[in-house]
Amino acid sequence: xxxxxxxxxxxxxxxxxxxxxxxxxxxxxxxxxxxxxxxxxxxxxxxxxxxxxxxxxxxxxxxxxxxxxxxxxxxxxxxxxxxxxxxxxxxxxxxxxxxxxxxxxxxxxxxxxxxxxxxxxxxxxxxxxxxxxxxxxxxxxxxxxxxxxxxxxxxxxxxxxxxxxxxxxxxxxxxxxxxxxxxxxxxxxxxxxxxx
Amino acid sequence: xxxxxxxxxxxxxxxxxxxxxxxxxxxxxxxxxxxxxxxxxxxxxxxxxxxxxxxxxxxxxxxxxxxxxxxxxxxxxxxxxxxxxxxxxxxxxxxxxxxxxxxxxxxxxxxxxxxxxxxxxxxxxxxxxxxxxxxxxxxxxxxxxxxxxxxxxxxxxxxxxxxxxxxxxxxxxxxxxxxxxxxxxxxxxxxxxxxx
Numbered sequence: 001x002x003x004x005x006x007x008x009x010x011x012x013x014x015x016x017x018x019x020x021x022x023x024x025x026x027x028x029x030x031x032x033x034x035x036x037x038x039x040x041x042x043x044x045x046x047x048x049x050x051x052x053x054x055x056x057x058x059x060x061x062x063x064x065x066x067x068x069x070x071x072x073x074x075x076x077x078x079x080x081x082x083x084x085x086x087x088x089x090x091x092x093x094x095x096x097x098x099x100x101x102x103x104x105x106x107x108x109x110x111x112x113x114x115x116x117x118x119x120x121x122x123x124x125x126x127x128x129x130x131x132x133x134x135x136x137x138x139x140x141x142x143x144x145x146x147x148x149x150x151x152x153x154x155x156x157x158x159x160x161x162x163x164x165x166x167x168x169x170x171x172x173x174x175x176x177x178x179x180x181x182x183x184x185x186x187x188x189x190x191x192x193x194x195x196x
Numbered sequence: 197x198x199x200x201x202x203x204x205x206x207x208x209x210x211x212x213x214x215x216x217x218x219x220x221x222x223x224x225x226x227x228x229x230x231x232x233x234x235x236x237x238x239x240x241x242x243x244x245x246x247x248x249x250x251x252x253x254x255x256x257x258x259x260x261x262x263x264x265x266x267x268x269x270x271x272x273x274x275x276x277x278x279x280x281x282x283x284x285x286x287x288x289x290x291x292x293x294x295x296x297x298x299x300x301x302x303x304x305x306x307x308x309x310x311x312x313x314x315x316x317x318x319x320x321x322x323x324x325x326x327x328x329x330x331x332x333x334x335x336x337x338x339x340x341x342x343x344x345x346x347x348x349x350x351x352x353x354x355x356x357x358x359x360x361x362x363x364x365x366x367x368x369x370x371x372x373x374x375x376x377x378x379x380x381x382x383x384x385x386x387x388x389x390x391x392x
Contacts, residue, residue, distance in 0.1 A: 010376070013247075014225060016239070016242060017224055018225070019238075021224065028217065029213040029214070030211060030215055038239065042265065043213065043234065045265055046209070049262060049266075050209055050307070064263070066245060069238065069245065111246070130230035144213070156336075180202060
C-alpha cells in the first residue's frame with residue numbers, strides 16, 4: 001500500500017467531515033435545531049438495517065447501506081436542496097455533478113470510481129437497491145416531519161398535493177411501507193400541517 | 197408483516213434520533229462546535245468503506261459497517277463517556293448495559309437480538325471485525341484531534357502516555373494503519389498538543 005494512496009484516503013476522510021455543517025430543512029425530534037446531512041445519512045442507513053424486510057426480495061441490503069452513506073456527500077459543495085423549492089431543484093443536478101467531480105477526485109482512482117458509481121446508482125434510481133434507498137431517504141424526512149408537528153412543511157407552506165407527489169418515491173421503492181406513509185400524510189393534512 | 201411489528205420498528209427509528217443530541221468531546225474540523233454521536237457514527241462507517249483494504253484479509257466489511265452504525269446507540273441513555281476520564285469510564289459498562297437493555301427491547305425480539313449481538317461483538321473486541329471497527333472508532337477521534345489543534349486533548353490535559361495507551365486499539369485492530377497514527381501522535385507531542 002503506497003503512502004500516497006493512504007494520504008489521499010485520509011484527506012478524503014477529513015474533507016467529508018464538512019457534511020456535518022450542511023443543514024437540512026427538517027428539525028430533529030426535540031425541535032432544538034435543524035438536522036445536518038451527516039447525521040441524516042447515519043439515520044437513514046440505520047433505517048435500512050431496521051426496515052430491510054420491507055424491501056423487494058433478493059435486494060442487497062449492504063449495497064443500500066453503502067449508497068445511503070455516500071448519497072449526500074455532494075452537498076458538501078452543492079448544499080442541501082429542499083425538494084419543494086422548484087427554483088433550487090432546477091439547478092440541483094448541475095451543482096451536484098460538479099461537486100461529485102471535485103470530491104471523488106480526491107480519492108485514488110479505483111475508489112473514486114467505486115463511490116461515484118454508488119452515487120450515480122442512487123441518483124439514477126433504476127436498480128431495486130437505489131429505489132429502496134431513495135424511498136428510505138424520503139421516508140426519514142416524512143418521519144421527522146410528522147414527529148415535529150410538520151416542522152418544515154408548515155414553515156415552507158407545503159401542500160398535500162406536493163407531499164403526495166414527493167412520497168411517490170416511497171410507493172415506488174418500498175411499496176410495502178406505502179400504507180403506513182399514506183396514513184401519516186392523511187393525518188398531517190387533517191391536523192392542518194400541510195396545505196390543501 | 198404485522199402492523200405491530202412495523203410500529204415497533206418505526207418507534208425505534210424515532211427513538212434513535214436522540215443520538216443526534218449526544219455530544220462528544222471532539223470538535224468538528226471547522227471547530228465551530230462539538231461533534232455529536234450520530235454524525236460520528238456516520239463518519240466512522242464511511243471510514244470503514246474508505247479504509248477496508250487495511251483490514252486483516254477475509255474480514256466482513258459489511259459487518260464492520262453495521263457494527264459501527266449501532267456502536268454508540270447506548271449513549272442515548274448512557275451519554276458519551278470520555279475515554280480519558282477514569283471516573284466516568286469506571287461506571288461506563290453498567291450504564292451502557294442498562295441502556296442496551298431498554299433500547300433494544302423497543303424492537304421485535306429477533307431484531308433486538310440481532311442489533312444487541314452487533315453491539316456485544318463490538319464491545320467484546322474478540323472478532324477481527326470488532327477489533328477493526330474499534331480501531332476505526334479510535335482513529336476517527338485522533339483524526340479530528342490532530343486536525344483541530346488537539347482540541348479535546350488540550351482542553352482536558354491529556355498526556356502523551358494516555359494517548360499512546362488508548363491508540364493501542366489501533367495497533368491491535370488495524371496494524372497497517374499504526375505507523376500513520378504513530379506519526380500523528382509524535383507530531384502532536386512535538387507541537388505541545390498533548391502533555392509529556
